[in-house]
Amino acid sequence: MQPIIQVRGLEKTYATGFQALKGIDLDIRRGEIFALLGPNGAGKTTLISTVCGIVNATAGTVTVDGHDIVRDWRAARSLIGLVPQELTTEAFESVWATVSFSRGLFGKPPDPAHIEKVLKDLSLWNKKDSKVMALSGGMKRRVMIAKALSHEPRILFLDEPTAGVDVELRRGMWEMIGHLRDSGVTIILTTHYIEEAEEMADSIGVISNGRIVLVEDKAALMRKLGKRLLTLQLQNPLESIPAELAGYPLTLSGDGRELVYSFDTQDDQTGIARLLRKLGDHGIDFTNLHTEESSLEEIFVSLVKERA
Amino acid sequence: MTSPINLHAVKAIYLFELARTWRTLFQSIAAPVISTSLYFIVFGAAIGGRFTAVDGVSYGAFLVPGLVMMSVLTESVSNASFGIYMPRYSGTIYEVLSAPISAFETVLGYVGAAATKSIVLGVLILLTARLFVDYSIQHPFWMVAFLVLTSVTFSLFGFILGVWADGWEKLQIVPILVITPLAFLGGSFYSISMLPPLWQKITLFNPVVYLVSGFRWSFYGQADVPVGISLAMTALFLALCLTAVWWIFRTGYKLKN
Numbered sequence: 381m382q383p384i385i386q387v388r389g390l391e392k393t394y395a396t397g398f399q400a401l402k403g404i405d406l407d408i409r410r411g412e413i414f415a416l417l418g419p420n421g422a423g424k425t426t427l428i429s430t431v432c433g434i435v436n437a438t439a440g441t442v443t444v445d446g447h448d449i450v451r452d453w454r455a456a457r458s459l460i461g462l463v464p465q466e467l468t469t470e471a472f473e474s475v476w477a478t479v480s481f482s483r484g485l486f487g488k489p490p491d492p493a494h495i496e497k498v499l500k501d502l503s504l505w506n507k508k509d510s511k512v513m514a515l516s517g518g519m520k521r522r523v524m525i526a527k528a529l530s531h532e533p534r535i536l537f538l539d540e541p542t543a544g545v546d547v548e549l550r551r552g553m554w555e556m557i558g559h560l561r562d563s564g565v566t567i568i569l570t571t572h573y574i575e576e577a578e579e580m581a582d583s584i585g586v587i588s589n590g591r592i593v594l595v596e597d598k599a600a601l602m603r604k605l606g607k608r609l610l611t612l613q614l615q616n617p618l619e620s621i622p623a624e625l626a627g628y629p630l631t632l633s634g635d636g637r638e639l640v641y642s643f644d645t646q647d648d649q650t651g652i653a654r655l656l657r658k659l660g661d662h663g664i665d666f667t668n669l670h671t672e673e674s675s676l677e678e679i680f681v682s683l684v685k686e687r688a
Numbered sequence: 689m690t691s692p693i694n695l696h697a698v699k700a701i702y703l704f705e706l707a708r709t710w711r712t713l714f715q716s717i718a719a720p721v722i723s724t725s726l727y728f729i730v731f732g733a734a735i736g737g738r739f740t741a742v743d744g745v746s747y748g749a750f751l752v753p754g755l756v757m758m759s760v761l762t763e764s765v766s767n768a769s770f771g772i773y774m775p776r777y778s779g780t781i782y783e784v785l786s787a788p789i790s791a792f793e794t795v796l797g798y799v800g801a802a803a804t805k806s807i808v809l810g811v812l813i814l815l816t817a818r819l820f821v822d823y824s825i826q827h828p829f830w831m832v833a834f835l836v837l838t839s840v841t842f843s844l845f846g847f848i849l850g851v852w853a854d855g856w857e858k859l860q861i862v863p864i865l866v867i868t869p870l871a872f873l874g875g876s877f878y879s880i881s882m883l884p885p886l887w888q889k890i891t892l893f894n895p896v897v898y899l900v901s902g903f904r905w906s907f908y909g910q911a912d913v914p915v916g917i918s919l920a921m922t923a924l925f926l927a928l929c930l931t932a933v934w935w936i937f938r939t940g941y942k943l944k945n
Contacts, residue, residue: 432786457788468779484700485787
């Protein structure tokens, strides 16, 4: 199937001469949650702003569901809902008025039932007559999401959606984003919280220094780059790793009570069984063992470091 | 699927802006009406009584078109500039920029609302003036035409100002340093024939002269400059503002990076 968003050779150089995007190619599949990760200043927001029509590209093309964002901008933009990173709201308006305003702006006739549903889904219904400025930061963030959803977009951009939102609310938001995906909306989110991407995303793109470094299914990425660690808690502390085990990638903890073995999950032969037999042969007993996978965060950090 | 013009968006912006007026009713409508009444009391009743009639029109009545024009001018500029500066300042402009709405529709919404306010204000001042002086309107059609044309033109000017300004100070300084002096010196309070000959020439560079003169002609059939020239100058200024707005959206000046 044709990707819902297709970016080709996208470049952006600001008037200051700063090149924020250096030739981005990116496909986003219909109906997925795509997480765009990258350090500060990598070009995440510029990329989103360009697709949404707030920033004019210097070169390259973007199509949204087949509509070119420059030639066929009206059709392209009608499909998109945007929640920017900054908390910017019409402070003096009521929640109801500001959300209804957004719907009109995107060319949709009034539909109070839909606005009501959006506000209820975001737990804003009892605040519908409150002025936006009287709301807490987390509520304002949700008002911005409600504005973006007011016109029933097919694509939702969330630029750092949970920045400054407490843990409980973040969970609720993830849940809501999951429901949206289930209803067929494609979601693109940028985030600093790796756990957010790990929790929700179907695909992950990493942008660094204006270039897309990698795009991959989350599961495949974790598999591909994931290292597993086997930690053995020893019965008797060791002073050093015995010479017979020198061929294994082992590290010994400072107090000599933990032996850590790292292996690649992709290998057919992880060598665990052999290692354990050898330990037994040398009379090294252990009281406990556990394995852990490297998190997306570790993968991410190593990726960005590699390219920097 | 998508219609050629996004009327829902125009309506949304228009009503949003009018709602802002409603919220700030006192500031938007009552304040100019009160200050105009003060002008009538001071210049019309207190001092004006000592003035002779201007070209056969009592000074109080002579003042009416000038005062209406002055309020419409300043309020158009301040309403429209504030209307577009506010979302730029607060950042909510992102929504308008990312919406499927053309430059023409955006301007129609913002400038349309500002011009509407000015026209309502002009009518209110006319009604208020009725309490102080008697006046007649010889050419009602042209009176309305000048009122609408001026409101639209200066709302456009305000829009440009609101896009150009990058601070509250700049937003205030142009009305104070440019609009108010031009309005005061544009013949709101006097006929330019009362000026020394040299100043009569210099004052012709002031666009407000043509507006006030044309507007006053629609009331009393007398003008400082021929009404055709008034109309042409107003149209010219309108065209200049339209060109500037067109350029703003074409280049994305201060709206887009």
